[in-house]
Amino acid sequence: MDATSFSGLLPHTVFNPNFARSYAQGTPLTSVSCHSLEEHRPSSQALAFLSSNKTSKRTSLLGGSNVCGPVQKRNGVGKAFCAVGLGVYGENVIEHQSHSHATEDKVGVLLLNLGGPDTLNDVQPFLFNLFADPDIIRLPRLFQCLQWPLAKLISVLRAPKSKEGYASIGGGSPLRKITNEQADALKTALKAKNLTANVYVGMRYWYPFTEEAVQQIKRDRITKLVVLPLYPQFSISTTGSSIRVLQSIFREDAYLSRLPVSIIRSWYKREGYVISMADLIENELEKFTKPEEVMIFFSAHGVPVSYVEDAGDPYKDQMEECIYLIIQKLKDRGINNDHTLAYQSRVGPVEWLKPYTDKVLVELGQKGVKSLLAVPVSFVSEHIETLEEIDMEYKELALESGIENWGRVPALNCTSSFITDLADAVIEALPTASATAMSTPRSVSEEDDLDPVRYAIKLLFGSILAFVLLFSPRMILAFKNNLF
Numbered sequence: 001m002d003a004t005s006f007s008g009l010l011p012h013t014v015f016n017p018n019f020a021r022s023y024a025q026g027t028p029l030t031s032v033s034c035h036s037l038e039e040h041r042p043s044s045q046a047l048a049f050l051s052s053n054k055t056s057k058r059t060s061l062l063g064g065s066n067v068c069g070p071v072q073k074r075n076g077v078g079k080a081f082c083a084v085g086l087g088v089y090g091e092n093v094i095e096h097q098s099h100s101h102a103t104e105d106k107v108g109v110l111l112l113n114l115g116g117p118d119t120l121n122d123v124q125p126f127l128f129n130l131f132a133d134p135d136i137i138r139l140p141r142l143f144q145c146l147q148w149p150l151a152k153l154i155s156v157l158r159a160p161k162s163k164e165g166y167a168s169i170g171g172g173s174p175l176r177k178i179t180n181e182q183a184d185a186l187k188t189a190l191k192a193k194n195l196t197a198n199v200y201v202g203m204r205y206w207y208p209f210t211e212e213a214v215q216q217i218k219r220d221r222i223t224k225l226v227v228l229p230l231y232p233q234f235s236i237s238t239t240g241s242s243i244r245v246l247q248s249i250f251r252e253d254a255y256l257s258r259l260p261v262s263i264i265r266s267w268y269k270r271e272g273y274v275i276s277m278a279d280l281i282e283n284e285l286e287k288f289t290k291p292e293e294v295m296i297f298f299s300a301h302g303v304p305v306s307y308v309e310d311a312g313d314p315y316k317d318q319m320e321e322c323i324y325l326i327i328q329k330l331k332d333r334g335i336n337n338d339h340t341l342a343y344q345s346r347v348g349p350v351e352w353l354k355p356y357t358d359k360v361l362v363e364l365g366q367k368g369v370k371s372l373l374a375v376p377v378s379f380v381s382e383h384i385e386t387l388e389e390i391d392m393e394y395k396e397l398a399l400e401s402g403i404e405n406w407g408r409v410p411a412l413n414c415t416s417s418f419i420t421d422l423a424d425a426v427i428e429a430l431p432t433a434s435a436t437a438m439s440t441p442r443s444v445s446e447e448d449d450l451d452p453v454r455y456a457i458k459l460l461f462g463s464i465l466a467f468v469l470l471f472s473p474r475m476i477l478a479f480k481n482n483l484f
């Protein structure tokens with residue numbers, strides 16, 4: 001498990017963005033924004049804000065600061081980590097006395113998740129929030145003032161296609177309900193292990209937003225916090241983005257910036273997780289007439305190649321290691337099926353991790369594979385990409401391509417061995433008395449954005465570049481090919 005503990009004051013070093021590749025041991029974050037709930041409001045309000053409050057601190061509009069705090073230390077698990085910042089991992093460790101004198105600790109666990117639209121009306125504003133995230137659409141620095149207009153444009157254009165998907169799975173995302181159930185189950189599992197804790201849910205792009213969860217944590221006067229992103233593998237676009245938001249909230253608040261916090265940044269190596277996945281696979285294999293002939297097809301959520309190659313996102317390496325561990329566990333049980341890994345859910349005109357799920361399914365069918373078991377592996381709840389993309393789109397494609405027997409491993413959801421293991425992970429990660437800083441200072445670029453003249457210059461150049469970018473042949477082609 002890869003966990004990090006923090007509390008206390010802010011580090012004061014701004015790092016060179018050229019160091020951005022070194023994600024290997026740290027928490028990858030891009031621009032540090034002075035983030036607030038405004039960013040999450042439905043797009044019309046967000047855009048109104050864009051035009052009416054230009055000198056505000058909401059520097060995510062211009063984003064792209066590529067700042068890293070210098071915090072790095074060895075945690076209890078013996079792994080080096082970086083507390084904050086875009087892939088830059090300095091040696092300085094800043095430790096502070098935490099709230100360790102509290103007579104009785106009040107433990108909180110914050111589950112971070114992506115969030116999903118509750119209804120079809122929520123789809124476009126949800127997509128706006130997603131595309132407005134500089135960790136999802138990573139624009140070159142000069143273009144970063146386009147983040148919101150671009151998010152508006154893409155969300156409006158993509159909404160009809162997404163709505164169809166959500167309509168086909170019952171009119172909204174099941175993520176909120178399932179994550180709440182996981183939170184309840186985790187609380188019970190912790191209680192069974194003699195740890196009384198409040199478990200909170202904080203979503204990145206829809207309700208209940210991370211900000212709301214953090215406000216509740218403050219109201220409850222929590223004295224120790226464990227942050228558990230519900231993504232087994234770390235990616236800039238998932239855990240990285242959620243932690244960036246947390247850091248910016250904590251940075252602005254005296255109480256929170258002193259709260260001892262541990263962040264579990266990835267947990268795909270945990271024995272309990274690997275066993276739970278192997279159990280689910282074994283169980284589904286048994287439903288086939290000839291289980292030993294089934295191809296185990298891991299389908300991971302993709303990310304753009306540039307995340308891995310330019311920004312040092314450890315996601316691909318972690319995914320490959322995760323698959324290896326699950327396969328080893330199956331082999332230990334005498335299950336030696338063929339397996340393969342492919343990446344799904346590509347969006348936009350750039351190159352994503354390969355091979356692509358749809359292409360591999362067709363190839364396997366053409367090669368004569370007759371039985372296939374799809375295993376979603378980036379995420380622990382059912383959601384649109386399992387229920388619609390895999391169960392409907394990919395199944396249809398596979399059957400058309402010659403595959404005759406199709407199965408799909410369910411998401412872990414509230415599987416008890418999995419929840420019990422999460423409880424162990426939380427207990428192992430409980431922050432100790434001394435901890436390092438959670439939040440980063442504002443970046444040079446952010447400070448620039450507080451200056452109206454510099455802001456106006458950036459906006460002018462940004463608009464010119466926006467024009468060029470939006471009408472580039474690549475973007476036009478991407479829209480034509482339905483890649484948004």
Ligand SMILES: C=CC1=C(C)c2cc3[nH]c(cc4nc(cc5[nH]c(cc1n2)c(C)c5CCC(=O)O)C(CCC(=O)O)=C4C)c(C)c3C=C
Pocket residue numbers: 114115116117127130136137158161162173174175231235237238301302303304315347348378379382383384385
């Ligand atoms: C545009 C870039 C995207 C990246 C990068 C990305 C990474 C990523 N996402 C998940 C998990 C989920 N994604 C979900 C929804 C979703 N994601 C994107 C785009 C990117 N994701 C879009 C446009 C959407 C909206 C749905 C759609 O229109 O297709 C969800 C929520 C699903 C739900 O039920 O509501 C999850 C979960 C991971 C794990 C990941 C990187 C590793």
Ligand SMILES: [Fe+2]
Pocket residue numbers: 301345
């Ligand atoms: Fe996604």
